[in-house]
Amino acid sequence: MTSRFRYLMILAALSTIGLSLFGCGGGKLSLANKSAPELFALGKEKFDAGKYVPAVSYFQTLVYNYPGEPIVDTAQYYLALSYFRNKEYALAQVEFNRLVLNYPSSAYFIQSVFMKAVCFFEGTPKNYGLDQSDLETAIKQFEDFIVDYPESELVPDAKKYLLTARSRMAEKFYSAAIVYDHVGAYKAAKIYYQKVVDDYTDTPFASQATFGIALMDYKLKNYDDARDKFDNFLKVFPKDELAAKANELVVEAAFKSGEKAYKSGNYDLAKEKFESFMKNFPDSKKKQDAGEYLKKIQQTSLTDTGEENAKS
Numbered sequence: 001m002t003s004r005f006r007y008l009m010i011l012a013a014l015s016t017i018g019l020s021l022f023g024c025g026g027g028k029l030s031l032a033n034k035s036a037p038e039l040f041a042l043g044k045e046k047f048d049a050g051k052y053v054p055a056v057s058y059f060q061t062l063v064y065n066y067p068g069e070p071i072v073d074t075a076q077y078y079l080a081l082s083y084f085r086n087k088e089y090a091l092a093q094v095e096f097n098r099l100v101l102n103y104p105s106s107a108y109f110i111q112s113v114f115m116k117a118v119c120f121f122e123g124t125p126k127n128y129g130l131d132q133s134d135l136e137t138a139i140k141q142f143e144d145f146i147v148d149y150p151e152s153e154l155v156p157d158a159k160k161y162l163l164t165a166r167s168r169m170a171e172k173f174y175s176a177a178i179v180y181d182h183v184g185a186y187k188a189a190k191i192y193y194q195k196v197v198d199d200y201t202d203t204p205f206a207s208q209a210t211f212g213i214a215l216m217d218y219k220l221k222n223y224d225d226a227r228d229k230f231d232n233f234l235k236v237f238p239k240d241e242l243a244a245k246a247n248e249l250v251v252e253a254a255f256k257s258g259e260k261a262y263k264s265g266n267y268d269l270a271k272e273k274f275e276s277f278m279k280n281f282p283d284s285k286k287k288q289d290a291g292e293y294l295k296k297i298q299q300t301s302l303t304d305t306g307e308e309n310a311k312s
Contacts (some may be wrong), residue, residue, distance in 0.1 A: 031057065036066040040075055047078055052086040073099060073106035084115065089123035114154045117141035121165055128172035139165045163202065170200035174209055181216070190216040207237045211246060218249060223257035255286045258293065267297045 031039065043058030059079035063072055080095030096112040096119060103109065120138035125131065142162040146155055177192035193216065196209035214229035230250045234243060258273035274290040274297075281287065 031061045034061075036062050036069040036071055036075075039066075040071050040078075043075065043078060043082075047082055047085075050085075052082040055082045056086075073103040073108060076103065077106070077108040077112060080112065080115065084119065084122075087122075089119045093119035093123070110149055110152055110154070113141075113149070114145055114152075114158060117145060117158070118161065121161055124168075126168075128168055128175065132169065132172060135165055135168060139169070166200055167203040167205065170196050170203040170205040170209075173200070174205045174212075177209070177212055181212070181219075186216045186219045190220075207233075207240045207242065210236065211240075211242045214246070214249070218253055221256075221260060223253045223260060227253035227257065251281050251284050251286065254281065255284075255290060258290065262293055262297070267300060271297050 034042070039058045039062040043055045043062065046052070046055035046058065056079060059075045059082060062069070062075040063079060066072060076095065076099045080092050080099060083089075083092035083095055093116055096115045099106060099108060099112040100116065106112075117138050120134045120141065124135040124138065139162060142158045142165065145152075145158050146162070149155065152158075173192050173195045177189045177196070180186070180189035180192065190213055193209040193212040196203075196205050197213065200206060200209075210229075210233050214226050214233055217223075217229060218226035227250055230246045230253060233240075233246050234250070237243065240246075254273070254277050258270050258277055261267075261273055262270035271294065274294050277284075277290045278287055278294075284290075
């Protein structure tokens with residue numbers, strides 16, 4: 001049990017004690033003399049009216065004062081749901097968990113297992129720059145729910161929550177990659193893009209991250225790798241909005257690969273790459289530039305041959 005969870009359990013217990021004392025002291029609620037059915041009826045009336053704070057007091061009193069009543073698990077469920085509807089997700093999670101632990105045969109057991117995960121999801125800050133540890137917990141619980149209760153009517157909802165949660169985590173890593181890209185830390189950016197591709201393939205950020213990995217190789221001047229990865233992107237995501245840009249960069253990477261070889265003095269490799277470029281991209285605007293490089297290579301080769309003949 002984590003220290004945070006232990007704290008929430010204590011907080012929930014103290015809240016219950018406070019409400020019980022308030023009722024026993026002859027306060028406004030006067031709950032001490034009411035029977036379990038009366039408490040449930042009053043709590044349900046408040047719950048249905050959207051008055052969740054007083055509903056909590058009725059359901060709590062029933063749960064803690066009448067633990068043997070047949071209706072206690074239902075009261076426990078509505079207690080948790082009252083907290084949830086009031087957007088007190090941490091306390092709701094504690095109460096749903098209490099039902100799961102104490103009433104495994106309850107008709108609300110599976111619903112409560114599901115709602116535990118929903119509480120972690122809803123309680124996580126929407127800003128992915130803030131602590132997302134509860135979202136990671138929600139993801140694990142939704143995944144477990146789908147595996148453990150495949151026949152539940154809640155599985156479609158669990159899958160929707162799971163995809164949304166995973167997409168938010170993917171966005172967190174994708175945004176980190178963007179930041180590193182903007183400051184020129186391309187290797188670091190590539191690591192975060194790869195994280196999205198490896199762990200969040202099912203999210204909308206997978207295609208963007210796949211493109212990002214290829215783009216980082218392009219910016220790192222790994223032109224052959226970049227071309228291969230842009231080609232792969234086009235095979236996997238042919239209709240993506242980035243497909244047109246990927247097509248452009250395939251051509252650019254192929255040309256720059258030849259240019260890189262030429263500038264490094266590897267004329268044989270440059271010749272091979274420019275000839276391949278002209279064959280594979282005959283309609284490219286870069287075709288003329290590739291031809292000019294081939295002429296320079298030929299002239300360099302003739303010059304070198306003439307100098308060798310002169311020496312001999």
